[in-house]
Amino acid sequence: MSVRHTKIVCTLGPASSGRAVLADMIRSGMDVARVNMSHGTHTSHARTIRLVRSLAEQLGRTVGIMADLQGPKLRTGVMQTGGVDLKEGASITLDLNREPGTENRIPIQAEEFFDMVARGDHFVIDDGLLELAILDITGTRIRAEVIHGGLLRDNKGINLLNDRAAVSPLTDKDRVDLEFAVQQEADWIALSFVQGPENVAEVKGLMYGLLPTGAMPIPVMSKIEKPGAVTAIDDIMALSDGIMVARGDLGIETGPERVPLIQKDLIRRCNLAGMPVVTATQMLESMMHNPRPSRAEASDVANAVIDGTDCIMLSGETAMGRDPAHVIRTMASIVTAVENEFVTPLLRSESDSDDPAEGIADSVARSTVHLVDAVGASAILTPTASGGTAKNLSRFRPSVPIVALTPNPRVRSMLTVHHGIQSLPAEDHDTSDEVIQDAIDRALDSGLVEEGDRVVITAGTVIGQSGMTNMITVRSATRPLFKGVGQGSKRVMGSCVQLAEILHNGIVDPQDCILVAPKFTPECIEFASHSLGLITGCSAETVAAMLPEGCTHDWLAIYGAVGDFSRVAECRTLIMDTITGRVFDLAQVRNI
Incomplete structure (x- = not known):
């Protein structure tokens, strides 16, 4: 059975809020549902989260929920229905009036915007598609000239092309949204506009205060979209649980020519650290309106897979596109075609050097992946309490699926962002023999392995204890008489x-x-x-x-x-x- 290793994150929105569409998206290959806290209400998000989880359970799938905090993102407000076409050279007013914007006026959501700019500054809207120059400022009213025009729709992001802006990494809205995400038991928190490790520490501190005693912490994925974050990446990674290469704002802040190099560097760093990494923004954007991607988009997806990304993300394509499920199937087919032809042994060879500090669990994981090749196994089965064994295995990029079996549904959902891991429910058992046979039975039932396949199983001989992986065995995936x-x-x-x-x-x-x-x-x-x-x-x-x-x-x-x-x-x-x-x-x- 061919199993896709690179995961697909899908942003939910108006085009993907219905039951039938969501079910089709899950069947088509959505691994993680991204809830963009920049849009919508807590009521609508809660309904969507419940629906995704209910449908995933009905379809026998595990789909993770990622709550993406808006961060200090400057945004325009609501425009007239269908958007407004800004003409190049036109003079336009920006203010805090909440009335829908027109061709002569753009509403701004954040009052601090007016303190962050000066006469003569340029800024861009909607990931750089529109550019304006400030002519003059009077309090909370700006007159600007349209340098590069185009269609402006609701709630688009603003990027300042100056170096004076000093924004708080976590807004009041983010704090409220974080509490909501904790209440909803989100599987991942994506933190926007991270500039240093202190930003990650702040959100984790707030989150721990919101979690019930003894609850499993929600992992934090730091979005890299500022030059300062690229510079401080080692320190940021030390406190983060995952990294997202947010190429939209990153391309505006650093220049588009830098993005491919930064992407490759960040993916490589995350691979070596065993940390999941998501590549995001405009991967198949033309499919918001077209039935097929451009050749450049297909190559972009393929190159991210070759680079070693754990996940690739769809944004507007699934939130507002004409056929979200079709886009997912297209992306999945590109990924599968690349994975069937391209093997990534480089990371494994780089990680093979003898490291006296390497723990038993890491050594077992590395040996397991080598054993798979040596015996021709079709899968790795790993009964796991916390998911740690499966994550360690993912780091070494085995060529076969990693089947993580755990009785904890939260662990299964959190593993949805990790390369090559397919998670299945399991039951608690008293002996390692029972654990192993249960893993084989469930892998057979799922179709991830077939009768007679050879499988490598790695687990801990101390049942139910995290961090105790110390055993490898080779078995035939056989159903008992x-x-x-x-x-x-x-x-x-x-x-x-x-x-x-x-x-x-x-x-x-x-x-x-x-x-x-x-x-x-x-x-x-x-x-x-x-x-x-x-x-x-x-x-x-x-x-x-x-x-x-x-x-x-x-x-x-x-x-x-x-x-x-x-x-x-x-x-x-x-x-x-x-x-x-x-x-x-x-x-x-x-x-x-």
């Missing part, structure tokens, strides 16, 4: 003997045999008591009732076995695991 309730705590292998054979052939030496009896009868007692083990569809209570007085049934057994007993005739040797209550045909598991 039978499942039942085990008696005893051993795994034995022996010749398969059916009750009918005993009655017909009179077999008398049971020591190396496992007796299979769909229905336990008194004729089984003598043979079962001297055999390696018993497999029966009857319960332990039913068997006990048949025993003569004074006779015990402390043999190894699997009672209440469920499976196709007719298949036993094809089996020569059975593996009976009384710990997990499962029985396997040796011929099915020999490929390991």
Whole structure:
């Protein structure tokens, strides 16, 4: 089964708020739903979040929720319906009037804008599509000339082309929105206009104060869109949980010629640090109106994948475009085509140098990825409590899916931004044998692996404890012949003997045999008591009732076995695991 490794983040908006559209988006490959706090209301966002989670559960998918804080973004206000066409050379007024804007007036949302500019300054709107020059300022009223015109729609961002602006990294609105995101149990917080590590520390401090005692912290993704953030990237990464290359504002602030180099550098740094990185802005923007992307856009998506990005993001394409699900399918097809042809071994080789400071978990993850190649495994299965093992594996970019199995739905949702990880629900078990077999069963049920595939499993021998990964094993992804309730705590292998054979052939030496009896009868007692083990569809209570007085049934057994007993005739040797209550045909598991 071909599985896409690079994840797709989709911005939600008016075009993607309906049930049918969202369901189609999830089926088409949306991994993370981005809720842009710059637009909409808490009521509308809460409804959308509930709907996404409900649909994802119905469709058997895990979709993460990313709450993207607006930050100190300067924005225009609401314009006349359909937007207003600004003519080059026209004189236009900017003020705080909340009435819809016209061709002669642009409403501004932030009063501080008027203190951040001076006569002669230029500024751009809508990611640089429109440019204006300030002619004069009177209090909170500006007269400006349109240098580069075009269509101005509602609530577009403003970027100042001066170096005097000193803006607070977290606004009052952001604080309110952060509290909302915590209440909604968002899986990621995206922090806009980060300039230094102190900005990340501030939002994490606020968030911890909002979280219930003992609650799992929400990871923070720092958006890199200011030159200062590029300079301070090492310090920012030290406190961040993820990085977003926000190329729109970054391109305006640093110049478009710098963006490709910054993108590659940030992705490389994040890859080496094992930190998820999102590449964002205008990836398939022409598909807001067109059914096909431009060749340059397709190349942009492909190059981000080749660079090693964990996620690629759609913004207006899914928030306001003509067919959000079609855009997702197009992006997914480009990603899959690249991943099928291009392998990224560079990171792995760079991470192979002996590091005395490398912990056991990292060493196990690196060894697991090498073992996958050596044995030809089709997947890595990793039962995990916190998701840490899966994240470590993702860092080394294995060529096969990383199937993370965890009983914690929050962990599954948080892992949606990590390269190559497919998360599945799991149950808590008492022994590592039970954990491993449950992982295999669920991976088979999901279709991520197929019957007979070879898989590498890595986990901790201390069940349920984070940071205890210390085990690697190679197994065949095989469904058991039978499942039942085990008696005893051993795994034995022996010749398969059916009750009918005993009655017909009179077999008398049971020591190396496992007796299979769909229905336990008194004729089984003598043979079962001297055999390696018993497999029966009857319960332990039913068997006990048949025993003569004074006779015990402390043999190894699997009672209440469920499976196709007719298949036993094809089996020569059975593996009976009384710990997990499962029985396997040796011929099915020999490929390991």
